[in-house]
Amino acid sequence: MNSTPAGKRPGPARATIVDVARAAGVSRQTVTRAVNDMPGINPATRDRVLAAVRELNYHPSRFGRGLVKPSARTLGLVLGDLTNPYYADLAATVLRLAAARGWTVVMAEPGSVTDLVGGVDAVVGFTGLALEPPGAGAPNLPVVEIDPPRAHPGHGRIEFERWTATRDAVRHLLERGTRRPVVLDMPSRSSRGRTFVEAFGEAGLEAVVVDRDTPWADLAPLRPDALVAFNDLGGFRLLRELEAHGVAVPGQVRVVGVDGLAVGEFVTPRLSTLAIDLAEVARAALDLVLALSEGPGRDGASELVRVVPHRFLAREST
Amino acid sequence: MNSTPAGKRPGPARATIVDVARAAGVSRQTVTRAVNDMPGINPATRDRVLAAVRELNYHPSRFGRGLVKPSARTLGLVLGDLTNPYYADLAATVLRLAAARGWTVVMAEPGSVTDLVGGVDAVVGFTGLALEPPGAGAPNLPVVEIDPPRAHPGHGRIEFERWTATRDAVRHLLERGTRRPVVLDMPSRSSRGRTFVEAFGEAGLEAVVVDRDTPWADLAPLRPDALVAFNDLGGFRLLRELEAHGVAVPGQVRVVGVDGLAVGEFVTPRLSTLAIDLAEVARAALDLVLALSEGPGRDGASELVRVVPHRFLAREST
DNA sequence: CTGAAAGCGCTTACAG
DNA sequence: CTGAAAGCGCTTACAG
Numbered sequence: 001m002n003s004t005p006a007g008k009r010p011g012p013a014r015a016t017i018v019d020v021a022r023a024a025g026v027s028r029q030t031v032t033r034a035v036n037d038m039p040g041i042n043p044a045t046r047d048r049v050l051a052a053v054r055e056l057n058y059h060p061s062r063f064g065r066g067l068v069k070p071s072a073r074t075l076g077l078v079l080g081d082l083t084n085p086y087y088a089d090l091a092a093t094v095l096r097l098a099a100a101r102g103w104t105v106v107m108a109e110p111g112s113v114t115d116l117v118g119g120v121d122a123v124v125g126f127t128g129l130a131l132e133p134p135g136a137g138a139p140n141l142p143v144v145e146i147d148p149p150r151a152h153p154g155h156g157r158i159e160f161e162r163w164t165a166t167r168d169a170v171r172h173l174l175e176r177g178t179r180r181p182v183v184l185d186m187p188s189r190s191s192r193g194r195t196f197v198e199a200f201g202e203a204g205l206e207a208v209v210v211d212r213d214t215p216w217a218d219l220a221p222l223r224p225d226a227l228v229a230f231n232d233l234g235g236f237r238l239l240r241e242l243e244a245h246g247v248a249v250p251g252q253v254r255v256v257g258v259d260g261l262a263v264g265e266f267v268t269p270r271l272s273t274l275a276i277d278l279a280e281v282a283r284a285a286l287d288l289v290l291a292l293s294e295g296p297g298r299d300g301a302s303e304l305v306r307v308v309p310h311r312f313l314a315r316e317s318t
Numbered sequence: 319m320n321s322t323p324a325g326k327r328p329g330p331a332r333a334t335i336v337d338v339a340r341a342a343g344v345s346r347q348t349v350t351r352a353v354n355d356m357p358g359i360n361p362a363t364r365d366r367v368l369a370a371v372r373e374l375n376y377h378p379s380r381f382g383r384g385l386v387k388p389s390a391r392t393l394g395l396v397l398g399d400l401t402n403p404y405y406a407d408l409a410a411t412v413l414r415l416a417a418a419r420g421w422t423v424v425m426a427e428p429g430s431v432t433d434l435v436g437g438v439d440a441v442v443g444f445t446g447l448a449l450e451p452p453g454a455g456a457p458n459l460p461v462v463e464i465d466p467p468r469a470h471p472g473h474g475r476i477e478f479e480r481w482t483a484t485r486d487a488v489r490h491l492l493e494r495g496t497r498r499p500v501v502l503d504m505p506s507r508s509s510r511g512r513t514f515v516e517a518f519g520e521a522g523l524e525a526v527v528v529d530r531d532t533p534w535a536d537l538a539p540l541r542p543d544a545l546v547a548f549n550d551l552g553g554f555r556l557l558r559e560l561e562a563h564g565v566a567v568p569g570q571v572r573v574v575g576v577d578g579l580a581v582g583e584f585v586t587p588r589l590s591t592l593a594i595d596l597a598e599v600a601r602a603a604l605d606l607v608l609a610l611s612e613g614p615g616r617d618g619a620s621e622l623v624r625v626v627p628h629r630f631l632a633r634e635s636t
Numbered sequence: 637c638t639g640a641a642a643g644c645g646c647t648t649a650c651a652g
Numbered sequence: 653c654t655g656a657a658a659g660c661g662c663t664t665a666c667a668g
Contacts, residue, residue, distance in 0.1 A: 016661055027639045032663060042637060059459075062437045064661030066381035067644045077425075081410055083580070088406030092399055095425055104437060105425050107395075107413055119380045119422060141377075236584040243586065262401065266554040268561065268586035334645055345655045350647060360653060382645030385660045639668080644661105652655080 015056035017064075024052040035060060074104045075289065076141075078125030081109070084233060086259045086278075090146075093282035094124065101286065122289045142292030144285045149191070156288040156304045158281055162195045165274045165310035169256055170199040172272075172314055173226050176254060181207045182224040184214060184234060192258055192274075196228050216241040225253055226318075232257035232264050235271045239317065254318040260310075269316035276310050284308055333374035335382075342370040353378060392422045393607065394459075396443030399427070402551060404577045404596075405444075408464075411600035412442065419604065440607045460610030462603050467509070474606040474622045476599055480513045483592045483628035487574055488517040490590075490632055491544050494572060499525045500542040502532060502552060510576055510592070514546050534559040543571055544636075550575035550582050553589045557635065572636040578628075587634035594628050602626055 021028045026049060033041040034049035035058075052058070075098050079087040091107070098105045106120055110127065122142040144156035151157060173181065181200050185193030193209065200207040208222055212230035216238070219227070229235035235257030242249050249255055249269055257264065260275020284306035292304075338349045344367060351359045352367035353376075370376070393416050397405040409425070416423045424438055428445065440460040462474035469475060491499065499518050503511030511527060518525040526540055530548035534556070537545070547553035553575030560567050567573055567587055575582065578593020602624035610622075 017663095018661080028661090029640090029663075030638060033638090036663090040637060045637080061385070061661050063381045063384035064644090065663080067379070067385060067646090067661075068663045069644095074424075082400065082406045082413065083403075083410045085401075085403055085406065085581070088400045088403065088409075091406075091409075091425075092401045095400065095427060099427065106392075107409075107423050107425050109413060109417065236581070240584055263403070263554070263581050263584075266558060266581075267584050335647095336645080346645090347647075347656090348654060351654090354647090358653060363653080379645050382660090383647075385645080385662090386647045387660095637668105639666105641666085642664090644663085646660085648658090648660100650655105650657085652653105 014061070015058040017058075017060070019056055020049065020052045020058045023056060024049045073102070073121045073293070074106055074119070076120035076123040076125075077105050077107050078110055078123060078127050079107070080126055084231075085261045085263055086231065086233075089262070090278045090282060093279045094286065097282050097286050101290070122293055124285045124289055142289055144288045144292065146281060146285060147191075156285075156292050157306075158285050158288070159305055159307045160191075160276060161307050161309040162192060162274070163199075165312045166192075166195045166199045167202075168312035169228075169272075169274060169318075170196070170203055172312065172318060173254055173256070174203055174205075176250065176318060178226040178254060179205065180222070180224050181205060181226040181228065182219060182222055183207045183209045183228045184212045184230050184238075185209050186212055186230065190230070193228075193230070216245055216247075220245075227253060227255045229255065229257045232259040232261040232271060232273055235264070235273065235317070236267055239267055239269070239271065250316070250318050256318055258310075260313060264315065272315045272318040273313050274310045275313045276308060281308050332379070333376040335376075335378070337374055338367065338370045338376045341374060342367045391420070391440070391611070392424055392438045394438035394441040394443075395423050395425050396428055396441060396445050397425070398444055402549075403579045403581055404549065404551075407580070408596045408600060411597045412604065415600050415604050419608070440611055442603045442607055460607055462606045462610065464599060464603060465509075474603075474610050475624075476603050476606070477623055477625045478509075478594060479625050479627040480510060480592070481517075483630045484510075484513045484517045485520075486630035487546075487590075487592060487636075488514070488521055490630065490636060491572055491574070492521055492523075494568065494636060496544040496572060497523065498540070498542050499523060499544040499546065500537060500540055501525045501527045501546045502530045502548050502556075503527050504530055504548065508548070511546075511548070534563055534565075538563075545571060545573045547573065547575045550577040550579040550589060550591055553582070553591065553635070554585055557585055557587070557589065568634070568636050574636055576628075578631060582633065590633045590636040591631050592628045593631045594626060599626050 017028050017031050020031045024031065026045065030041065030045060031049055032038070034046040035053065077091060077094055079091055082088045082091060095105055120141065122144075124144045125146060127143065127145050127148070142156065143152070144158065145152060146158045147160045148157060183193050183196050197207045197209060208224070210219070212234055227238055229238055235255055238255050239249060242253060242255070247253055255271065257271045257273040260273050264271040264273055288304070288306055335346050335349050339346045342349065344363065348359065348363060349367055350356070352364040353371060395409060395412055397409055400406045400409060413423055438459065440462075442462045443464060445461065445463050445466070460474065461470075462476065463470060464476045465478045466475060501511050501514050515525045515527060525546075526542070528537070530552055545556055547556055553573055556573050557567060560571060560573070565571055573589065575589045575591040578591050582589040582591055606622070606624055
């Protein structure tokens with residue numbers, strides 16, 4: 001009498017709208033009306049349907065529903081290791097903002113971005129170059145990249161403005177007597193590192209650039225009086241090493257980080273840093289994604305970029 | 319000749335499998351074969367189809383696909399504010415493990431858990447009591463709760479074993495001369511707080527319990543010589559306040575946290591803490607979810623629980 | 637207030 | 653190697 005194999009069910013098969021309709025003795029769309037709280041349904045009927053819903057433990061399939069109403073949007077959030085509070089803080093804000101806008105958020109690491117394609121309606125994050133899908137050409141999705149090493153045509157972009165804050169930091173360091181600054185950077189050189197080197201240059205100082213993970217043992221021979229860490233986490237590491245070696249901070253060596261992590265308030269001495277308002281980054285990224293998702297004409301390429309400024313936070317380590 | 323409204327398209331409508339089939343001059347299932355890299359297709363045909371795929375920027379709808387193959391599983395991860403490294407670290411591990419198992423992870427905050435119901439195939443996390451959906455009865459989903467305040471029938475559960483580590487911590491504190499311990503806890507009293515109070519009791523000491531956010535100004539009158547923070551973040555806060563007030567740690571007051579955050583290594587003095595292996599928690603939770611998702615018989619309720627032990631990490635603050 | 641029909645985009649047997 | 657048919661679970665007009 002029905003199309004299912006009949007008799008014993010193979011397992012805990014989820015109840016469908018048809019099961020509920022049958023149990024309540026109504027049609028499928030009456031179930032829809034009751035479940036989705038739509039008008040034009042007899043209260044008694046609704047109650048009967050909801051009772052059946054409860055009884056059968058029915059939950060609408062997201063697939064069936066998604067097929068029909070394209071409104072349920074899913075955002076792919078691509079971030080580095082959440083173990084780094086910088087990414088975690090950003091994720092926290094994006095999550096909150098996305099939920100407020102009715103989006104669902106799927107998380108992925110840069111390595112598994114391609115799993116996202118086809119599963120989400122838009123992508124936000126530090127996608128890097130991992131975005132190129134293997135076989136099927138570039139994804140048609142709205143993509144917003146945060147602080148990408150280089151612009152990607154067609155993608156939205158959140159750019160970090162570092163000049164003002166970096167100059168502030170350099171001026172601050174100079175005022176405290178810095179003469180031999182060392183900048184710790186990635187082997188491939190980052191925008192943050194270059195900006196610091198240039199700013200020092202403007203001030204008449206030539207900064208030495210070394211690898212971001214260089215231990216103090218290898219730093220000491222350079223006799224630095226200021227260390228620019230690659231990020232706050234690196235700054236924490238430096239602070240610890242300096243303390244272990246009995247080097248006074250900021251007395252002998254000043255240390256500045258980049259990111260503006262909240263935990264920087266808890267280390268000793270508290271870490272001076274180039275902070276960025278992660279909430280603003282998240283907000284800008286989400287706005288851009290929305291614009292890309294809905295806006296039809298993409299003529300003004302300038303529309304695709306949002307700029308968020310850093311600011312220098314002088315705490316105790318400088 | 320086709321069923322679409324014809325003529326001008328309303329917007330950037332996504333290409334469907336039918337569009338690709340028409341463009342490549344093949345049937346729908348040949349497109350499926352090419353896109354999903356299935357056997358039994360002429361290489362030339364496949365190339366032609368893939369060319370059309372690229373041209374039309376086609377990506378299979380996750381809804382159409384999901385409707386047919388129930389294999390693409392989605393995990394709902396419910397955690398508190400990722401700003402707390404404890405949750406962030408856990409999220410990082412779950413993400414990695416879930417990806418390895420082929421699951422997609424949707425994140426939600428405890429407040430918006432109900433958005434998840436119907437959108438995911440299982441739920442893991444600190445769901446608390448927020449799990450009760452408003453109208454539609456309890457969800458039929460496999461649910462694994464992490465360290466829940468109380469057991470929830472039918473749900474899987476990751477339990478934290480605190481006794482051993484707590485006794486170790488108390489013994490350690492006593493050896494250092496602790497006589498007036500204060501435990502900072504939630505107003506509603508937590509398992510961690512109660513365990514400490516009992517362990518101190520076993521050792522013949524009566525611990526004073528105060529609110530987790532009590533400032534040092536209100537703590538000082540109690541003349542404590544050991545402070546058990548609610549978690550590591552609270553421990554950091556205490557460390558800072560103590561330093562600001564010129565109180566020696568661990569000389570005058572010993573401080574111990576709970577969580578075992580990696581950043582605890584960077585504060586001064588480094589925070590002693592009750593650590594838990596978050597990777598093990600994540601692994602246990604995922605295993606349980608898998609068992610609940612597939613295992614048919616739920617007779618042995620003992621099967622639904624996994625226990626993960628804390629261990630005491632003596633660092634510098636005690 | 638309620639229901640019969642059509643269709644969303646895809647895949648899985650089943651024929652050729 | 654390729655295609656016609658059926659169906660996954662749901663909602664949206666359209667009739668009654």
